[in-house]
Amino acid sequence: MNIKQTEEQYFMKTYKRADLIVKKAKNQFIWDTSGKKYLDFFSGISVCNLGHSHPAVIKAAKKQLNDFAHISNLYYAPSQIELGKELIKKGFGKRVFFSNSGAEANECAIKIARKRGLENGGRYEIISFKKSFHGRTLAALAATGQEKFHAPFKPMIEKFVFADFNDIESVKNLISDKTCAIMAEVIQGEGGIAAANAEFLKGLRQICDENNLLLIFDEIQCGMGRTGKFYAFQNFDIKPDIATLAKSLANGLPLAATIAQEKAEDIFHYGDHGSTFGGNPVSCAAALAVLKTMDAKFLNNVLKMSKYLREQLAQLAKKHNCIKEILGIGLMLGIALDKNGKDIVGACLKKGLIINCVQDTIIRLLPPLTITNKDADAAVKILDEVLNQ
Numbered sequence: 001m002n003i004k005q006t007e008e009q010y011f012m013k014t015y016k017r018a019d020l021i022v023k024k025a026k027n028q029f030i031w032d033t034s035g036k037k038y039l040d041f042f043s044g045i046s047v048c049n050l051g052h053s054h055p056a057v058i059k060a061a062k063k064q065l066n067d068f069a070h071i072s073n074l075y076y077a078p079s080q081i082e083l084g085k086e087l088i089k090k091g092f093g094k095r096v097f098f099s100n101s102g103a104e105a106n107e108c109a110i111k112i113a114r115k116r117g118l119e120n121g122g123r124y125e126i127i128s129f130k131k132s133f134h135g136r137t138l139a140a141l142a143a144t145g146q147e148k149f150h151a152p153f154k155p156m157i158e159k160f161v162f163a164d165f166n167d168i169e170s171v172k173n174l175i176s177d178k179t180c181a182i183m184a185e186v187i188q189g190e191g192g193i194a195a196a197n198a199e200f201l202k203g204l205r206q207i208c209d210e211n212n213l214l215l216i217f218d219e220i221q222c223g224m225g226r227t228g229k230f231y232a233f234q235n236f237d238i239k240p241d242i243a244t245l246a247k248s249l250a251n252g253l254p255l256a257a258t259i260a261q262e263k264a265e266d267i268f269h270y271g272d273h274g275s276t277f278g279g280n281p282v283s284c285a286a287a288l289a290v291l292k293t294m295d296a297k298f299l300n301n302v303l304k305m306s307k308y309l310r311e312q313l314a315q316l317a318k319k320h321n322c323i324k325e326i327l328g329i330g331l332m333l334g335i336a337l338d339k340n341g342k343d344i345v346g347a348c349l350k351k352g353l354i355i356n357c358v359q360d361t362i363i364r365l366l367p368p369l370t371i372t373n374k375d376a377d378a379a380v381k382i383l384d385e386v387l388n389q
């Protein structure tokens with residue numbers, strides 16, 4: 001039985017995998033089992049932001065694995081403690097909780113918001129946004145503003161209500177005496193590479209301050225340097241009360257963080273929350289290498305590459321009428337089409353370019369943050385060829 005048949009027989013049908021069996025990945029490239037080379041403009045959904053198999057990450061993880069892999073959170077693992085400190089030094093938050101996945105980081109944020117709200121006047125409602133995506137566990141799913149994900153699992157966990165993204169009036173209309181928090185992605189990823197505007201984010205901060213609500217930013221896809229700042233919200237002059245990170249935190253190893261400012265840092269007490277694997281020492285050692293690599297020079301290069309890639313995409317848009325708009329910030333970019341993008345993704349894969357499509361019509365580009373002009377040119381050339389077909 002080959003790999004595809006084995007998967008077909010033994011796996012739950014949760015994933016629709018593309019025709020690519022991976023043998024190896026290095027930097028911005030992936031090789032399949034036949035030896036064919038692909039340019040990766042997806043980074044495993046913004047997970048390998050430093051590129052695949054980054055040497056500093058491998059070295060740090062290997063060293064930690066040699067020392068010990070796991071001791072439980074009943075004891076101190078130096079790599080985990082060090083990572084907590086380094087994360088806070090990235091310019092946001094007072095305290096951190098480590099878990100394993102984006103959904104878990106958001107669950108933690110939701111629990112903090114609930115506990116604080118319940119202790120302050122029995123409040124438990126959270127305002128989230130239409131087209132948002134916050135994960136697949138039940139509370140993170142309930143926070144996700146897309147009916148198609150809710151339908152098979154109703155009733156949803158109470159109580160999330162959904163405002164229109166970038167529409168501050170629609171948020172105000174949902175505030176009640178039960179509201180405890182507002183939760184948003186700074187750039188909606190699965191929702192179609194929709195960036196929040198500065199006025200809207202400022203409005204959210206103001207509403208939260210006036211109503212004693214927590215502002216939670218899900219930075220799981222848009223954070224970790226993807227926009228040219230460590231956190232996407234650092235592009236705007238505002239801070240949330242809680243930020244969640246996952247995906248690229250350990251550049252390919254599972255790790256997530258919920259980071260809290262003053263209003264949210266001391267809500268949990270002993271026994272309120274926990275995780276067996278959360279803050280795994282190997283993942284934390286890898287993440288320390290990520291944070292060290294992601295310095296100001298690295299982030300500046302993201303902005304430089306973003307500018308270059310956007311310019312090339314703008315040229316592409318001039319040539320192809322089916323391109324309506326180039327979306328996003330930094331290297332979290334979307335090509336909005338006037339038609340379904342699924343076939344384009346498939347045709348690019350055949351030509352050796354890995355990209356993705358969200359909301360049917362938006363091509364999503366999430367390249368490693370280490371790409372060069374040459375990579376950008378190669379990707380745009382393939383897109384051009386495919387769009388010509």
Ligand SMILES: Cc1ncc(COP(=O)(O)O)c(C=O)c1O
Nearest residue numbers: 101102103133134135189220221
């Ligand atoms: C913005 C956002 N939040 C949360 C998640 C869930 O993360 P995970 O799949 O690690 O649970 C994702 C995953 O795509 C995401 O993009």
